[in-house]
Amino acid sequence: MDLRDVKRRERRELRRGVKRLGIQREKEKKERGKWKKQVKVKVKVTVKVVFSFNQNTCLSGDHGGGWVFLFERSSEGKTRKGFTDHLYNSLASAGIYVFRDDNELRVGEKIGPELLCSITQSKISIPIISENYASSRWCLRELAQMLKCKRSSGQIVLPIFYKVKPCQLRRLTGSLGDAINAHIENLDETVVKEWEEALEEVSSLKGWVSDNVDNGHEGTLVKIVVRKVASELKWLFRLIVPNQLVGIDDRAEEVMSLIDPKSNDTRIVGIYGMGGIGKTTLAKVLYNKLSGDFECLSFVANIREISWRKGIESLQKQLIYDILRSPHDVSTVDEGIGVIKCRFTSKKVLILLDDVDDKTHLNALVGDGSWFKAGSIVIITTRNKSILDEAGVGYMYQLNELSLKQSLILFSRHAFRKDSPEIDYQLISRDVVSTTGGLPLALEVIGSFLCGKTKKVWKDTSNKLKKVPDKKVQETLRISYEALDLEVQQIFLDIACVFIGSSKQNPTYMWDSCDFFPESGIEVLCVMSPIKIDKDGKLMMHDQPRDFGREIVRLENQKEPQGRSRLWIHEEAIDVLESNKGTSKIEALRLDKCGCRRSYTGELFKELDRLRFLQVNAANLVGDFLNLLPQLRWLQWEECPLDFAAANFHPKKLVVLDPSWSGISEDWGGWGPVKVRCSREGISLVDNHVLLRVQSHQVLLFSFLFLGEV
Numbered sequence: 088m089d090l091r092d093v094k095r096r097e098r099r100e101l102r103r104g105v106k107r108l109g110i111q112r113e114k115e116k117k118e119r120g121k122w123k124k125q126v127k128v129k130v131k132v133t134v135k136v137v138f139s140f141n142q143n144t145c146l147s148g149d150h151g152g153g154w155v156f157l158f159e160r161s162s163e164g165k166t167r168k169g170f171t172d173h174l175y176n177s178l179a180s181a182g183i184y185v186f187r188d189d190n191e192l193r194v195g196e197k198i199g200p201e202l203l204c205s206i207t208q209s210k211i212s213i214p215i216i217s218e219n220y221a222s223s224r225w226c227l228r229e230l231a232q233m234l235k236c237k238r239s240s241g242q243i244v245l246p247i248f249y250k251v252k253p254c255q256l257r258r259l260t261g262s263l264g265d266a267i268n269a270h271i272e273n274l275d276e277t278v279v280k281e282w283e284e285a286l287e288e289v290s291s292l293k294g295w296v297s298d299n300v301d302n303g304h305e306g307t308l309v310k311i312v313v314r315k316v317a318s319e320l321k322w323l324f325r326l327i328v329p330n331q332l333v334g335i336d337d338r339a340e341e342v343m344s345l346i347d348p349k350s351n352d353t354r355i356v357g358i359y360g361m362g363g364i365g366k367t368t369l370a371k372v373l374y375n376k377l378s379g380d381f382e383c384l385s386f387v388a389n390i391r392e393i394s395w396r397k398g399i400e401s402l403q404k405q406l407i408y409d410i411l412r413s414p415h416d417v418s419t420v421d422e423g424i425g426v427i428k429c430r431f432t433s434k435k436v437l438i439l440l441d442d443v444d445d446k447t448h449l450n451a452l453v454g455d456g457s458w459f460k461a462g463s464i465v466i467i468t469t470r471n472k473s474i475l476d477e478a479g480v481g482y483m484y485q486l487n488e489l490s491l492k493q494s495l496i497l498f499s500r501h502a503f504r505k506d507s508p509e510i511d512y513q514l515i516s517r518d519v520v521s522t523t524g525g526l527p528l529a530l531e532v533i534g535s536f537l538c539g540k541t542k543k544v545w546k547d548t549s550n551k552l553k554k555v556p557d558k559k560v561q562e563t564l565r566i567s568y569e570a571l572d573l574e575v576q577q578i579f580l581d582i583a584c585v586f587i588g589s590s591k592q593n594p595t596y597m598w599d600s601c602d603f604f605p606e607s608g609i610e611v612l613c614v615m616s617p618i619k620i621d622k623d624g625k626l627m628m629h630d631q632p633r634d635f636g637r638e639i640v641r642l643e644n645q646k647e648p649q650g651r652s653r654l655w656i657h658e659e660a661i662d663v664l665e666s667n668k669g670t671s672k673i674e675a676l677r678l679d680k681c682g683c684r685r686s687y688t689g690e691l692f693k694e695l696d697r698l699r700f701l702q703v704n705a706a707n708l709v710g711d712f713l714n715l716l717p718q719l720r721w722l723q724w725e726e727c728p729l730d731f732a733a734a735n736f737h738p739k740k741l742v743v744l745d746p747s748w749s750g751i752s753e754d755w756g757g758w759g760p761v762k763v764r765c766s767r768e769g770i771s772l773v774d775n776h777v778l779l780r781v782q783s784h785q786v787l788l789f790s791f792l793f794l795g796e797v
Contacts, residue, residue, distance in 0.1 A: 170249070170297075170305045171215075177313045182412045183320070206232050211243040211319055213312070214289060218251055221259075221266035224274075227282040234285050243319055246294035247312065256290035259283065321379050326371040326386060326439075327622055331500040331531075334493045335365070338486065339372045345482045346464070353456030353463040357475035360486035363528030363560040363631045366468040367441050369486060373466055374439045381437040381464075385409035387452070391444040392587075392630070396657075396679065399451045403427065406452055410434055420451050428458045435460040442630060443469045449478045488525025495520050497527060501534030501616070515545050522552035528631055529563045535616040536567045564635045567615050574603040575611050582618055582626050583636025584653040585677050585700060591624050593743070597720040600742045601699060649673065664691050674718075675700040689715055689733065699740075708733040727751065 206212065212233040220226050236242040248256075251263070259267055263286070271279045301307035328335075346354050356373075358366050371386075378384055385406050393402060403423030407415045411430055417423040436459050440452060453465050455478075469475065475483050489497065496506050498520050503509060508516035519537070523529040533552070537545055551566055568576065578598055586594050591609065598605035612618045617632040628636075637655075644650025649668045653675040654660040660678050663669055664687065674697050687703070688710035698716060702723040713735035721743040729751060 170309070173305060173309050174312065177309050178316070180412050181313050181317055183316065202229070203232065207236055207240070209236075209242065211245060211316060212236070213245050213247060213316075215247045215249050216251060216256065216289070217249045218262050219266070220251075221263045221282070221286065222269075224270070227270075227285065230289060231281055231285040234288055244289065244292055245312070245315065245319075246289050246292055247308070248290075248294060248296045250297060252296060253290040256286040259286070317382060325375045325378065328368055328371050328375070329531075331497060332368065332372075333497040333500070333527075334489060335369060335372055338369055339376065342369070342373055342482075342484045343376070345484060351461040353459050353461070353465065354482060355453065355456050355465045355467065355478075355480045356482040356484070357467045357469065357472075357478075357480040358484050358486055359469050359472045359475060361526075362470055363526045363629070364486050364488065365527040366470075366486055368527070370439055370441060370466050370468045374437065377437055377464060381435060383410045383434045383436040384438075385436065386439045386441070388441045389630070390440055390448050391442045392633075394445070394448060399423070399448065402448070403451060406438070410436055424451060424454070427452070428454070431458050431460075433460055434463075436463045436465075438464075439466045439468075441468050443467050443474060444471060446474050446477050449474070455479065489527060489530070490525065491517075491520065494523065494525050494530055498523075498530045498534040501531050502538050504538070512542075512545070515542075515549060518549045519545070519552065522549065523563065526560055528629060529560045532560075532567055532616045532632075533563045535614060536570065538614075560631050561635055564617070564632055567617065568635070568639070571611065571615075572608075575608040577601075578603055578605060578608040579612055579617060580636050580640060580653065581675065581700070582612075582628060583633050584640060584655045585675050585702070586626055587628050587633060589626055591620055591626050593745075594626075594721070596742045597699060600720050600740060643672075655679075667691055669694045671695070671697050673698055677702045678706070679704055684728070686732075689713075692716055703727075708736065710734065712736040721745070723747075725749065 206229060214226075214230050214233060233242065233244055237244050255261060255263055258264075267279065267283060270282070295308060295311065297303060297305065297308055300311065342356065342358070346356060358370055360366050367388075374384075374386065386409075387402055387406055390402060399420050400417045400423055403417050403420070403426075404415065407417070407423070407426055407430070415426055417426065438453065440448070443449060449467070453459075456463070456465065459465075467475065467480065472483070472485075488494075495508070495516065498516065499505060499507050502516070503512075507513075519533060520530065523533060533548065537548060540548075548566055552562060568579065571579065581594065581598070595605040595609075598608070609618070609620075613620060617628065617636075619627045621627050640651050640653050643652060648654055648656075648659040649663045649670045650672055652672060654663060654673060655675070655677045657677070657679060660676055663673075664676070664678070667690070669691065671694060673695055676695070676698060677700075679702055685706040686709045687706060689708075689712040690710060692698070692712070692715050695716065697718050699718050699720045700723075701716070701719060701721070702725075705726040705728075707728045707730070709732040711734045716738045718740055719738040720740055722738070722741060723743075723745045725746070725748045727746045727749045
């Protein structure tokens with residue numbers, strides 16, 4: 088037994104002796120009552136910060152453990168409005184989710200399940216320990232829980248000793264010791280012992296003593312803490328890349344060798360090559376390698392697709408938010424350029440611009456590179472080298488096909504789950520690989536498709552690929568597509584046309600209602616590689632399978648859009664609807680640009696008797712909808728008007744209503760028709776509390792008021 092254990096034991100024995108003697112028991116009761124009253128008026132700095140980082144924003148506002156939990160006790164508000172407030176805002180500005188909690192509202196003796204989950208799921212805990220920290224049972228319980236997480240799951244604990252010294256926690260002197268003495272009179276000895284041990288353990292951890300940092304200047308301390316937090320969480324900002332990569336490290340080193348590390352200018356690196364060759368993957372690997380040297384990061388994905396759908400302004404908004412960590416309303420491209428040029432000059436940035444297909448994208452997002460602080464790096468991926476030439480990009484790298492040896496390894500990892508083919512599949516594997524032209528996407532798709540298939544399927548597939556040597560990726564995708572069941576094909580086409588970037592769970596309600604069996608369908612598509620689920624649970628798709636799926640739909644009727652099953656191009660969709668050219672062929676209609684308060688009458692939907700997905704933005708539905716839209720499962724009605732003018736609007740098969748970004752309340756006129764439908768058809772109106780939250784707190788996003796049949 089060491090000296091500290093002896094002293095701790097002596098203190099406990101002394102306390103027991105005092106209690107046994109019962110000296111001045113009544114006086115002690117009165118004194119304890121006075122002490123408790125005094126506690127309420129003392130300044131108590133007991134801020135407990137628990138945080139990690141997660142980009143997935145849940146409907147309820149719970150970030151699934153990816154947040155900063157700010158826990159404070161300061162009845163006079165001095166620290167709450169000073170150090171705590173400064174820390175809170177600095178963490179938020181660094182892009183870390185921050186939640187504040189008032190300890191005075193805590194009741195009960197146990198840590199609630201929500202708070203317990205928040206602590207255990209966090210990657211880092213920062214207990215801020217002040218002179219009165221030990222007077223709070225909640226603080227001590229949560230400190231003990233943090234340290235349990237440190238021991239069991241490797242959670243990082245970074246303590247801040249605010250106006251106290253670590254030795255005071257070890258010796259329990261002053262008010263810290265008085266507080267522990269008070270607890271032992273009312274609580275079980277084992278509980279208090281656990282708290283004493285927690286205080287001693289945290290005192291030995293590497294952290295910060297506030298008075299020792301820059302002579303007690305709290306602003307400096309906050310900057311140091313935020314910088315340390317950001318450094319520890321860098322890996323959470325890393326982009327996801329496949330596990331089965333082949334030859335990527337050598338290519339990344341080749342690109343890195345092109346970049347002059349001594350250059351004081353902004354370095355713009357362009358990676359170009361044909362579709363499906365791995366440009367985005369290589370760029371992500373570079374981004375991850377470089378991210379540790381930058382505090383300001385931005386990955387702008389799918390620029391070609393997003394600029395076409397939402398405009399360049401939406402890309403500028405994302406870039407501005409990523410770098411400044413605050414939203415800016417950008418109404419024009421010129422306005423966005425002005426914000427970037429003005430606000431980014433002091434920022435050393437790392438920016439990845441993925442799939443650029445027009446010089447105007449570069450002009451609007453990065454200019455000539457002079458908009459950023461010296462040392463910044465911009466990585467660009469494109470299929471078109473001429474864009475890089477026109478923009479005067481200083482560093483260019485052409486990404487070529489994989490060698491036959493590398494191709495065989497990548498193919499085998501998907502077809503056999505190892506680096507080489509089975510013995511009796513070696514020859515046919517080489518035949519298949521030779522037809523793919525060394526394109527990683529083709530190797531991944533066809534390898535995933537052939538995994539577990541019979542020899543006959545392998546031979547048929549090889550013969551089909553040999554017939555179309557100039558269309559390797561597209562024909563590979565077609566072979567995989569034609570092997571899918573009809574229901575899975577419908578899910579694939581829905582994702583390619585309207586659901587890229589959507590939460591995986593969202594469209595499953597519609598697919599389930601259509602008997603498409605979404606759980607197994609999505610699993611098949613993931614295994615065969617046309618789609619992927621990202622870390623936030625969103626449906627993602629490479630541009631090659633996306634374009635392939637859209638081409639299938641376009642070929643349903645090359646001349647007349649109204650003869651196609653899905654209309655996702657706004658101009659085509661609006662022309663078909665407003666010209667009253669709708670047909671029973673249309674199953675999905677997306678009017679995703681602002682409707683400028685257009686009104687669509689029931690007459691326009693008269694022929695759309697197979698429509699199951701409808702998205703309208705900032706528009707109204709008016710007129711009589713009696714017996715219309717009989718197959719509608721999903722109505723995505725963003726910015727829907729407060730006045731509901733449609734009559735007899737009772738879509739019989741509706742399972743999802745998504746009025747995101749709307750200011751509607753419980754008094755919205757649309758609830759009446761919908762509730763009638765609910766009571767008649769047995770649809771469960773769930774998450775009604777979300778609606779109330781929108782009304783009282785102006786939360787901008789909520790979905791799935793109707794989540795399926797009961």
